[in-house]
Amino acid sequence: MDSEVITRRIQVLRQEHGDLEAAIEALQTAPAVDQLQIARIKKRKLRIKDEISQLEDLLIPDIIA
Template sequence: MSPEEISQRLELLRLEHRDLDAAIIALGEAGIPDQLQLARMKKRKLRLRDEIAWCEDQIVPDIIA
């Protein structure tokens, strides 16, 4: 993947992560939240965070001084 493609993917992942965060909050505030759905959404959010970290590492690699 080129740096431009990684940057575009990173922006999409961040957007999905924010949307999922808002959905988790809304579901949690429901009268009786669906615990299974909530757990799945939280797992998805964690996977997104890992993929975001990977993309960020590809754009700005670690340089050991």
Template sequence: MTEDEMRKRLASLRVEHRDLDIAIEALVNTGGPDQLQVARLKKRKLRLRDQINQIENYLTPDIIA
């Protein structure tokens, strides 16, 4: 995967992460009994966050001075 492709993937992951945040908030605010769905969305959001961090770390590696 090229760096440009990684940046595009990173942008799409961020959008999906933000969309999940909105969906979770909407489910919680409705007070519905569907806590299982909320838990699944939160788990997916955490996986996305891990993928985002992994790509960010690859694109901006630590430089030891």
């Protein structure tokens, strides 16, 4: 994968991660809190964070000590 493609994907994922955080905050302040929906969003957010980490690892060259 090209580093520009990886960088762009990371940017998209970070935006989505932020959007999910905002959604969680909005749901938690709603009068009728849907814990199941919040849990699903948190799982999705965690998967995105993991994908970001994996992509960032691809950008960092391996250093053999």
